[in-house]
Amino acid sequence: MPVVNVEDLWKTYDGEKAVLKGVNLKVEPKEIVLIKGRSGSGKTTLLNLIGCIDAASKGNIFLNGCDISTLSKKELAEIRLKKIGIVFQSHNLINDLTVFENVLLPLKIAKNRDGENRVNELLHTFDLHNLARKKPNEISSGERQRVAIARALANNPTILLADEPTASLDIDNCDVVMNTFKKVNDEFGATVIIASHDPLVDKHVQRKYHLYNGKLTEDEL
């Protein structure tokens, strides 16, 4: 059974033309897939729908076989917290919290008692431990990007959605991020869906799609 199964998905924002016009996508367990497409083609829109943070206009999304349109707000919030990790294109870090507190937040909300150890482990993985006490506006954009990735991984999600995760990174950090995604994929069986323009990402993925004119098609690697 696919972990993510998107069927004939449509999205129209109020008063606009449709952005997604019948998107189909099946992602099997442990796959790493890449979604490309020019700016404005709907990549973020698609990730937001899969990530249960926006509702489709038409069509269905099944996560682990469950039709998310049948879930209550509370059930959706639980899935977002425990099953899905999202790396937002705009990072969405909380400026009043330190780097450490930003990564700790989802663990606290999930009432994880071992949260602080998990944060330390993640900060080491992404070479952020020296920045633990800084606030997001006191670090570089590549560092913020890595904090956002660490936060998304905090609760060991089974579905990781990453929107332009390497946009502000150099090649070494891009490799660190992609290798971490591979590790999450290999060791924890997480499915990873990446939206990206970055050509450096291509060599790390198993499937590649592009979004054009509201439709998604698979490309050869």
Ligand SMILES: Nc1ncnc2c1ncn2[C@@H]1O[C@H](COP(=O)(O)OP(=O)(O)OP(=O)(O)O)[C@@H](O)[C@H]1O
């Ligand atoms: N909340 C919104 N309300 C209205 N229109 C929106 C909203 N969010 C996105 N759009 C429009 O939907 C289209 C797709 O936007 P989206 O952000 O999904 O594109 P994208 O492929 O992620 O682009 P980029 O590569 O620049 O990040 C764009 O035309 C955008 O202007």
Ligand SMILES: [Mg+2]
């Ligand atoms: Mg986008």
